[in-house]
Amino acid sequence: MTTITTEELAETTLLRFATAGSVDDGKSTLVGRLLHDSKSVLTDQLEAVERVSASRGQEAPDLALLTDGLRAEREQGITIDVAYRYFATPRRRFILADTPGHVQYTRNMVTGASTAELTVILVDARNGVVEQTRRHAAIAALLRVPHAVLAVNKMDLVGYDEKVFAAIAEEFTAYATELGVPEVTAIPISALVGDNVVDPSANMDWYGGPTVLEHLETVPVAHDLSHCHARLPVQYVIRPQSADHPDYRGYAGQIAAGSFHVGEDVTVLPSGRASKISGIDLLGEPVDVAWTTQSVTLLLEDDIDISRGDLIVPSKDAPPTTQDVEATVCHVADAALTVGHRVLLKHGTRTVKAIVKDIPSRLTLDNLSLHPHPGQLVANDIGRVKIRTAEPLPVDSYADSRRTGSFILIDPNDGTTLTAGMVGESFAAPEPVKDASGDDGWDF
Template structure:
């Protein structure tokens, strides 16, 4: 498998659920049934389960190691776990469910291809599961799976499944959710997680693992609008490469090909791509999320923070930014505040011009009287930046459409933004 295949064959998914919905057990079950845990880990879990008097192997113990850290107040707490099957590699961003952890969920879901919302079959949709769905749709996570867990505790009732399914589907019509799958499971017993369950003869959809392995994510990436933020300029010091000059970065959109006519922004200089290097070899083309070094025919002035794009399809440099911002710190966000901003590889300063409204993430109500955004709140904000940002709407490109806000005094990330438009 080549490097490019390996990069494309990766699914990032974010899990969200309330405390007792069985999220840890579900992740443990995926790791266990896909044989992605080590024998000594399993032995420890089996021993602890027996010591606690459980009549079963408590798979939630595989993922609950972070509880103690959580209690020590680690701030942005997203646990990333890796596992693989013969078909695909996976990264799970496991985010805590409570409202005070909205910022953690935004962090974990911002790069996810798929969001997994877990509900307890006995309780159905809660305010929390609705909030998770709203956040996942706001972050434009293209695929959503609703796992109705603990189906064994409602006697595998098809009626319960249908009721929660229709309630959620109705709610989802208000949101931007292009692809939704609803799966009845028992994480504890493994029904419909990796193996199909005999307890649900009425359910004809995929198991969770089958869906995770086969959901098509390559087409979610923007392969039309070419965007290449330059991370750094490569000029080897050795004599044999003295005339080599390349621009390294990660492709954020579109396809770059040798011979393409490109424009460098913000200077507006044009040139052609003379070559694309991947590690120690040349490739004919590059697409998201490949990290490559691009060489140009002309010796144009390019530096970190610049963007290489197609001549006829370039982002407009913008200093007035309209965005949805999730605020991540105790000190509220207020108009006239000055912050550092980081957008792709470009940094600058920004001033808050206006807070248009605060969004209630449960009801989708827009509070236009809100004069500030508090911790974990999300609102529509107008910013003015000192440097032009080479941005796209977040709905078009999640990389060039997002930014972070940084407190200049402490260097701490205090906000995450999704751009509606720039001018």
């Protein structure tokens, strides 16, 4: 196994990516091959896979077992849950999410791709682009994943035919472009054999592009959150009982986007109170500047009533607060989401009561058509919702920030996550509708 020093890791960038595709397209095998051929598999893990594979009568190790961790997945030969794996090469660190291919688990694909910067969508070369391929492309577009890789798998089963690959790549690229996917890179592979996964294939000399790993290592990672509107959701107010710091009052949290610096004018939302940053503590040490994903403590010049759930933002770049949220959502719970449904809305570190005022439309992913006023959303449905919250929320558009423009809806009775939402995102412009919620006593 290639040894990577701490210094080398510190200098590499991080890429989050997800795999998607239909059942039996070979997603788990691709991930297993990627880990195996990049020398990212521990010896005991490989030995365990070899034992299980031998017990099934397989001559070669089934690399899909490196990601299919649940017993039910191994028995059925399918991926059910999202399997996360972490590995690194000298050029880059990776967090990958192997997502299920079955339509029943579309919601899990949403979970895996929600933080991804790249999606690898697999297609079986024998079957070409199918309905589930289009569903996953549509979801990647809705989630604004900036990069997409079309991996045309099982090329060994079609004789490594260039024409087969070219036809599939052309069809998928045209569809993805229509959806608004900004970039598609098509790569012909055989995950089982290893063609063009880590090492270039000797069987496809007509292909001159990168391997999957080479593309993953070199695709630009903008980390655009560092350039987004600065946002710090407050997680905790720190008041140490110390004689050395009797007046210390810090507001701790992880910076969701942008950067903050000492001396900057800031506003606390939703109260709207303004102050100035007098200090920033990072890992117990004072710093002048802090940026996205760092967990910090901000100190302000003024004593302001701030608590968990508040949002600290630059005064010159404060988002509007609203009690009316319109969003595209993916429903993930087994119980339906209905008009009039009372829920809890969690945005950042803030959780407020809310009610579903309307469901204007539901998206049919097969052909991207809209079903108007469905009345409810069931598991795996994607639709538009209008929500009224009990308290004002400072929300960004999902197009501006995937972190501060997203939220989840929670069942107030048992804490079940119902729905994942993207503020302001729209797959179409639904017609204005009348409020169909009725009078239910939650008059916000």
